[in-house]
Amino acid sequence: MRYGVLGPLVVWTSAGIPVPVPETKVRALLANLLLHNGDPIPVDRLVEDLWAGSPPGRPRNALQAKVSQLRRALGRDEVLHQPAGYRLRLDADALDAERFRDLLRQARATADARARAGLLGAALALWRGAAYLDVCDAPFARAEITRLEELRLSAVEERAEARLELGEHAPVAEELGELVRQHPLxxxxxxxxxxxxxxxxxxxxxxxxFQDLRCRLAEELGVAPGPEIAGLHEAILRQxxxxxxxVPAVRCRSNLPAPVTALIGRQQAIEEVSCLLVRGSGTRAVSLTGPGxxxxxxxxxxxxxSLSGDSPDGAxxxxxxxxxxxxxxxDLAERIIATLGLCDTTTAEPEPVDVVHWLGQAVAERSPLLVLDNCEHVLEPVAALVAALLAAAPGLRVLITSHEALDxxxxxxxxxxxxxxxxxxDPALAARAGAVELFVQRAAAAVPGFALDADNVHAVVTICRRLDGIPLALELLAPRLRVLSPDQLAECLDDRFNLPIGRGRGRPARQQTLRAMIDWSWELLTExxxxxxxxxxxxxxxxxxxxAVAVCSGSGIPAERVLDLLSRLVDRSLVVRDGARFRLLESVAAYCLDRLAESGALTSARALFVRAGLDLAEQADRQLRGAEQHRHLELLDTETVNLRRALDTxxxxxxxxxxxHLVNSLAWYWFLRGRLTEARRWFQxxxxxxxxxxxxTAVARAWLAGVELRTHAAGAGERAGELVAAIADPVRRARLSWFLGSALSGQTPGRELLAAALTGARAAGDSWGEAVALVERAARTEPEAMRADAEAGAALFRELGDRWGQLRATRALAMAAELGGDETLARTRYRAALAVAEELGLWTEAVETLSWLGRDALALGDTAQAEQLYQRARRISVERAYTRGEILAEAGLARTARVHAELSA
Structure with missing residues (x-):
């Protein structure tokens, strides 16, 4: 992870993708951890910093909740807990404030004015606004903000001084006017x-x-200007x-093409590359890798x-x-010799020479910057040549572009x-995204007057997403707005490779269509x-x-070779590694599906994909009722899109x-996640x-009936007993008897099914089925029997390690305590149930529990707490499209407002 505090707090992955961090307190927690730069912070200190002397009840639990939210955003391993407190795992250059300080130190140790100005420019480019803007008023951040702002001003001053040494006095004079007005003393x-x-x-x-400064100092501080500036004043008077x-330095030769259009969305990357390759940085070879x-x-x-002024022998x-x-x-050495204008010397040699050795000697005393562009198809000779030249010429720097690194x-x-x-x-937010900015600029060039507005922003964002933010693709498609509206263009992307996108004059032939762009990469691959x-x-x-193994090994490629081939594709930037996952950019994926169809292999590949999805769903389903429940819930969350495609296929x-088999394996997952409408659609x-x-078929019909009863759809409740009787497997029959019986709450067929479920589970030796039937029965009996059933079910669920089951048992025990008159115990158990629901992401259970806690707070007359709980329930319900929960929360809020008005009267 990379972090930015020089402006609004931002987090990026290593690939530069923004990571959202929700909620103000969570962002304040992250800012505090960043402020300590990876050092641990005691828990009590964090509580004090976050709540500024007014901590909530159970402050350590509140802090743990914020830490959990932060871990969900960043990854569990990014926020560490130690005896000394919490700390953030930070790589050496992960924080922009530390990179700023490093660049400032490098600049102050650099004698060359141009190199110093470049380093200071790169340092200042890291700033996006006021430091720690999200927590600028927090006491814990004030000292660091003051230090950073002082360093920033010093860097501005030092860069201006370096630019004066380079003769850039006119632009410096203009640029400093506003800054002097802000800091007149x-x-x-x-x-x-x-x-x-x-x-x-x-x-x-x-x-x-000078006179303005003297007057201000006298009026505001009662002092005179210092001797150094007074001496400068006297020197100006005497000229x-x-x-x-x-005298300005003579500019060196270069063959770099002048930019035709502005480069959008890459300023930070330009500064980073420039900083890496500036003379004195210690880096002499940088490879920019990525897809075509x-x-x-x-x-x-x-x-x-940006580095040309720092390259005495040209760029x-x-x-x-x-x-x-x-x-x-x-051959490559000859091309470089010709580019540098050294070819006459080589032809004058009286005898054949080692050209690579000769080129090394020719640049040994020089300091050029070479940009070797599009190296992927000649990677090995380029790597050998660059290694030889870097060894021969200490002043040489090389910038390489390729699908993969030289290694x-x-x-x-x-x-x-x-x-x-x-x-x-959102137009205001979208306009700041690099992909949208580029597309809109190119569209405005093609269609005068085109601008991003509320009417076209959705289509423009859709286009940018579908094209993965690839600049070439955006530039090729923007001119189509001459004949298509943004909405029509977005629709056309469903058949992107047949879209008439024009010849793209002035570009290499391989970049004149999207298909040609990817063809270039495809032709470089082995079969x-x-x-x-x-x-x-x-x-x-x-x-x-x-x-990947599942869909590839059935095509004649041994399973053990797939990882090696994947690694090569990752190296060539055609496959993106995202944690443990391998992804294709959408344009590349569409191209590959076309290739599969052309070869006649698409059907077989999709069959293998379906089989892989079924295997995964069946394995996960077996683990959803035990200690591995949480992990497999997250696994199925991650694989949801693929599993839907497998079902559709x-x-x-x-x-x-x-x-x-797929829907039967996913049924319990859908139920746990509250996706019953989705389940009904797929079962049908x-x-x-x-x-x-x-x-x-029999199992699927029983699942569907239970889902329909829960979604108030036209179901087969009256035939529930008949449906489960058709299931041969006793474990499945008992579990589905519970599923249908619990849906027929309070009805005679429901009670009969629940009794059959308990008997059948015990006969089949199914502890999970017995536990769930006991907990369900507990909700329908007297308090003493309820507590006994709930405790028996809870013990079985604990033995199995099923957290959902423990949640349901805890709620049943809470209900028993409530009916027995022990409100304090009930409240404790409901809060414990809420913690489990949030841990597992079981949002329907969380909303139901929050609603009970809201009712309890209201009964105690604590309208503020009740409103907070109901608002939380409503927010979760809206986010998760849980209509019943939203109704419950709205009703609770209405009751809370009424009680508050009565108490205030």
């Missing part, structure tokens, strides 16, 4: 402004600047020669332009895209991600790599290694057996496929 800042004004021939304004501007069209070349050229672009894959190191000593690799895509279609890449595309939401291809779709296996 800073003498160093005034001195820099006075020098800049004097060197631009504005001696009167320089003298007036001393040493105040004259230095992501903008590696544009970024490299922009960074090279040179060496384009390798058109070269044959069979070239040698000597040579000293190389620093920087992946180039697609441009940022907005999370929501085995193509097979793996294309078959990965049947996973709409990426896959873990097991999923099975239903669409008429594979009744696969469709029925699977049962509609003809010729399904008899027992799988």
């Amino acid at each position: 800073r003498e160093r800042l005034r001195m820099i402004q006075m020098r800049a004004l004097y060197r631009t021939g504005r001696q009167g304004e320089a003298l007036a600047c 001393e020669p040493e105040l004259a501007a230095p 069209g992501v903008g590696k070349t544009r970024l490299a050229v922009a960074a090279a332009h 040179w672009l060496v384009e390798l895209a058109g070269l044959s894959p069979g070239l040698t190191e000597e 040579i000593p000293g190389e620093v690799v920087r992946p180039v991600p697609p441009l940022a895509v907005p999370d929501q279609p 085995a790599e193509r097979t793996v890449l294309s078959r990965l595309a049947v996973h709409p939401d990426g896959c873990v290694l097991a999923g 099975a239903v669409g291809t008429g594979d009744a057996a696969a469709a029925l 779709a699977a049962l509609a496929v003809p010729d399904g296996p008899e027992q799988a």
Whole structure:
């Protein structure tokens, strides 16, 4: 993870993707941990900092809740607990404030003015606003904010001084005006402004600047200007020669192309690359990696332009895209020699020489910057040549663009991600996303007057998302707005590779269409790599290694080779590694599906994908009733998109057996997650496929009946007993007897089914079935019997490690305590149940429990607490589309308002 505190608090993944951190207190917690830069903070200190002397009840529990929320956002391993307190796991360069300090230290140790200005510029580019803006009023942050702001001002002053050494007095004079108005008493800042004004021939304004400072100091502080600025004032009056501007350095030659359009969304990346390669940084080779069209070349050229003044022997672009894959190191050396203008020397040699050795000697005493562009098809000779040249020429720096790194000593690799895509279609927020900014600029160039507004923002965001924020794709499609509206263009992306996108004049032929762009990468792959890449595309939401093996090993590739082939594709930027998952960019996936269809392998690949989804669902279903419940809930959450596609494929291809087994395996997961409408739809779709296996059909019909009863749909409640009787497996029969019986609450058929469920589970030796039947029966008996059943069920669930079961048993015990008149015990148990519900993400259970706690608080006359609980229940219900919960919460809020009015009267 990377963190930004020089402005609003932001978190990015290592690939540059923003990570949202919700809720003000959680963001304050993160800011506090960042402020300590990975050092532990005692729990009591955190409580004091977060609640500023007014901690909530049970402050340690409240803090733990905030820590849990932060871990859900960042990852459990990112926030660590130690005896000394909590700390954040931070890599060396993860925090922008520390990178800023490092760059400032490097700059102060650098004698060369241009290099110093570059380092200071890179440092200041990290700032996005006031430091720790989210917690700027918090006492715990004030000292650090003051320190950082002082360092920022010092960096501005030092950069201005370096630029004066480079002869940039006119722009410095203009830029410092506003800053002096903000800080009118800073003498160093005034001195820099006075020098800049004097060197631009504005001696009167320089003298007036000093007089303004003298008056302000006298009026506000009662002091006179210091001796240093007073001496500068006297020197300006005498027009001393040493105040004259230095002679500007002669600019070096370069073949870098002038940018035709502005580079959008890459300023931070430009500064980072420039900082890495500036002379004196210690880095001499940087590789920009990423898929075709992501903008590696544009970024490299922009960074090279920023470094051109720091390159005494020029910055040179060496384009390798058109070269044959069979070239040698000597061939590449000849191309560099020609680019640098050294070719006449080589032809004058009287005898044949080792060209690579000769090039090394030629640049040994020079300090050029080489940009080697599009190296992926000649990777091995480029790697060998660059290694040889870096060893021969200490002043040489090399910037490489490629699908994968050179993998040579000293190389620093920087992946180039697609441009940022907005999370929501809000015009103000969307306009700041790099992908939207680029698309809108190119669209405005093609269609004068085009602008992002409330009417087109949804379509524009959709286009940017569907094209994965790939700059080339956005630039190619924007001109289509001459003939299509944004909404029509978004619809056309369903058939993106047939979309007429124009020839794209001025670009290489391989970049003139989206298909040609990806064709370039495809042709560089081996047959085995193509097979793996294309078959990965049947996973709409990426896959873990097991999923990749499942769809690839059935195509003639041994299972043990899949990981190696995947690694190669990751290295070539065609596959993106996201934690344990492998993903394809949407454009690449669409291309690969076309390739599968062309080869006739799409049907078989999808069949393997369905089989893999079924295996995963069956394995997870077996673990959802035990100690591994939480982990497998999260696994199925992660695989939801893929499992839906597997179901859709099975239903669409008429594979009744696969469709029925899939829905039966996912039924309990859907129930736990409260997705009953989704479950009903899929059960109906699977049962509609003809010729399904008899027992799988019987099980699916029973599940569907129970789901329909819970969703108030037209179900088969009157035939519930008949439905479960058709199930041969005694364990499934008993569990589905409970599922249907619990849905028929209070009715005679329901009581009969519950009794049959308990008897059947005990006969089959199914502890889980017995536990759930006992807890269900507890809710329908007298308090003493209720407590006995609930305690017996709770003991079985604890033995199994089933947290959902323990939650249900705890709620039953809470109800027993309530009916027995022990409100305090009931309240404690309901709060324990709420903690489990939130831990597992069982939001319907959480809402029901919050509603009870709200009723309890209202009964005690605590309207503030009741409102807080009901509001929390309502927020969760709205977020999760839980209509019943929203109704409960709204009714509770109405009762709370009424009671509050009565108490206030």
